[in-house]
Amino acid sequence: MRVPGPVSVWYLLSLIVSIYAQDLDPIVNMCIRFDHQSILKNGTLYIDGGRQTFIDVDDSGDQVGKITEGYNNYLIAVDMNNSWDWKANISETALNKTANPNTGTYPPILSRGALYHGGDDDDNIYLWGGTTSEWNNSFPGYQGPSVQQYSLWSYNLVTQMWNQFDVTLDSPNRPSSGSHAEATDQGLTFYMNGVLDNGSELETEGLIPNSKQYLQGMIVIDTNNQTAKNLSTNAVVGTTPRSRGQMQYISGIGANGILVQIGGNQQSINNCTDSWVNGDLVPMNEIDIFDVSSYYNTSVPAGTWYKQTTSGPTPDPRVDFCAVVASAPDGSSQNIYVYGGRGNNNYFIDDIWVLSLPSFTWTQIYQGLSPRYSHTCHVVGNRTMITVGGAANANYSAAPCDWESKGVGVFDMSNATWGSVYNASAGGYAVPNLVVKTIGGSASGGATMTQPSGGFSQIGLEQLFRAPMKASSDPVSNSTTSSPTPWTSANSYPTISASSTTLGSHPSHFMAPIAGGVAGGIALLASVIAGFFYRKRLRHFIVGGEWPSEELDGENIVRQEIMDTETIWELPGSEKPIELETPMDGWSSTDRSSTGRSVAAHSIADRSSSIGWKSKPLPMVPLYHQRIGSK
Template identity: 40%
Template sequence: MGSSWNWKTNVSISQRARHESGSVEGMSWPVNVHDGALFGGTDISDTLYMFGGTTMSFNQSFPYFLIPPTEQYALWTYDIPGDLWTPFDTSSSGITIPSWGASSETTDQGLAFYLGGQIDGGTANTTQYLGEDTVGLGGMVVLDTTSSVTKNVTVEDTIKSNRKGASMVYVNNFGDAGVLILLGGKSDFDGYLPMDEISIFDVKTTDLSDDASGEKNKWYQQNATGSIPSARSDFCLVAAPSQDNSSTSIYMYGGRSDGVIFDDIYVLSIPSFTWVKVFVGEDARWSVTCHFVPPRQMITIGGGGKSSNISADCDWEQKSLAVLDLSTIGWGSIYDANAPPYQVPDAVVKVIGGSPEGNASMIKPSAGWAEDALATVFTIRTVTSDPSEPPSATTSTISSPTSSSSSNDSAETTKSISVGAIAGIAIGGVALIALIGGSIFFFLRSRRRNQQQHQELLIEKDGLPDYSTAAFLGSAELLGTPHAAELSARDNDSGPNCKPGQPGPVEKDAGAVQGRHTSNRVNTPIEME
């Protein structure tokens, strides 16, 4: 990621084999899951934190299919230099293994968050009795990555934490410690949640003690205006601040609702809480992960296409990648390591005022704050001329635009959003996705150390724990020496993520993919928007 590349011609990646390390319940490493989260820890950490996730029911016929033998180990850490996986027993905190929740992290503060989600038949061998049923989860799990301490924090009912398929992004250029922005998803009680209802967590109030109460772990609600997106789940978020921090654009891409898959991009501009539609296409995506690569590019990885059933629908983004310029809203195949500074899209500037460099004139909601305290929470931090100094908080002064901005983004939800090296572990894992995601992670880790930039990533792991009854089928690639692969353009075959006989991959917005499939979560016919 330190140099430019074009996935059509010269994406070069290397694979690192997984080796046995510490074990628990016969597991040398966590099994392959989706809909969990991968956190990167602090800016100087060499440890990854894998939390939650579930196995995919339609993969049961695969030779490497495994279900976790116990649900008490919701958290695994991976020491990168030592190549060592370590499980943590989270049962004493009342935490089981969640999936399909919303996650984000604050790498500058060493905190990671996972809200809501569910347990299902793929969570552990003790939950297989659920079959196709699910049990929704409420509350928010907070992980201190400096100590691996976890706590399930109670969330007030108005936030509707019992939601699935939502997304959450960290924005750190407001207030004393930044905020988490929670959007969308679906609730067992309320169905799909409207996108004008924005939930906000004040990171400064985070408290993992047993007596946390009152203004601790504080959530707020704020209504948004503008071009409100359709309610949905399984979308992704990234956030990019203007050069002077006067506004932050939260980009929402893709997703799905009952019978509809979306190919659109909306920007939620804060602190005005105004939605602006900036893109609509014809190549819908859902359960895709988005990764903000400073200063102005978003890389999407994996996900599903126009079918809502990934088991029958290969990945239609060739090489599992697409690259978006967040300023011009132009899709392409080229990652530019020397991209110019971020500029607020013209469509957003027309609504919030100012210029592409910043100086937004709308710096509060048009109908006012839902609570007076939010005016303090969204105090805008000025950009300092000395990048070694932290930004200061002020409500009255915005400095002149500069070429460097205060760090802020998503993982990813994802993660990702998004600030923090966090990845929602994607549906339909492919080794090539893991390798590309790994490159993004290590590049961003280096940039965070040197420039205090924060970022989302995707790393998905494969391999075969030694307790598997199919262990004898393990290949040399899984159990042997590392190897490298050069991903050249493939014009005449089915591409790296399609099975033989399936239609070949298409580029972004290159036309419709035919066919209808039933979904693992949606049983209605699929349309596209």
């Protein structure tokens, strides 16, 4: 009898592992889930992709046995129309990601991308950006990087069909880890900066593992017609773009609302080392504001950015946190909740801070002992923050499974307390007592601190907050409405020159626009010249050793759905990476950890501490979970 050699033994072991992994359910066998993307729409929370570890469960439903590293290959739907207790009766459904019926192409399995809501009258949700993780490429359903040409996907909630669109003319890359937000009332999505790595697309597979190429620019996708546009972010980040921060959209300020950019890390476009080790964390007292109405202003191609410094206590800098926003009942304050994340030197965070606008002050309302990062969160109803997934430390395989065993958590934003019960009929939002102590007023609003303690950094920003204007149903028409005087950086306008300036936090770095016929004539001449050279150059042509910024022409171009005859353009291997293209008075009495131990007010003392794969259908599982569809 022949004794199996090392190769055949390894093959048998791999086969056993593969067969075992095919039986792992993304809900029943979930250990931890992180680096996913999620969105809330029409009373359902959708969770897409991400990395996940799996664990066996016994007949009693208890987690036992070994942990397997893998991916969430499904679109998970969580019912938010009805109340539930995740310990007892939560309803979760795993939907197979079926192929685009027009092409037979399966939607990608990605991490660190964005899942967008789409317009209020749109039946679709949208998947954009993300990267393919290679931490277990033997896991069933693993997909390697795909071409970047069709980086925008949609999923129709009515037909349950996936579709894909080509926006590469204006956004030729698939970035990941960028901060993103969405103005659903306008059908606009925003994705700022981000990175490319060897899992981003076929054209980047040659990058050194763990290297990150930072990208400049902010991609704006109009989901009404699937068009994309690139806006320069030189006014904010210069040549040190950001990743792993958070961006929030707030309506009702200015003509079309604002974007608020918070935290993350920043790294030079000339430095491709792993940003987690060598990147600089963005101070949490530096807040960047984008006036969404400037997107519609064709005379300001890069849009209008402002920078404001906060006052008072400030959170530790961090990446991989989540954020949501809630407005005081009378609209006198906008409160952005920042939860969790991690800092340098394996500093994992379990706290919640609230950034209040227009006072630009931070207030800490919770401190716990159960860190969480690489999670997502959403406001459901009026006062509830639902958290999704997250990891507790860097040792994914050896770490205990998420004690929130269904992958969701519930936080009351008014009382600043955690729980397992989601109340679909919860009352209205009230400003937390600790926040009231900072900004004045009461739980119902009436904030008395209506500007930063040192004043606004720019007149334009002050005007934006002084004269709030609710966006109309026709945002384009608002572009001609009277609005605050924009202040733009000297680098706000795209250029093909080799020079650029990094913006500091000092107001003098922002230049007021020059008025008058001379400036108008210069701008017109520059536009004509720029348009001429833009049309003449190749899309990936390099000028002066830098990548040009791809901008849409004056009219939006509707991106067609994928066609078999489309040419796939690859990045030349020798070219340089490019800019992104076209009622509590004190601390919470209850820690979020599974032990339920009390936590008094304290500070943190110790900070050291393959495409086309077809899955086999799995059987129906108890009550709270079902699996729909089959590839």
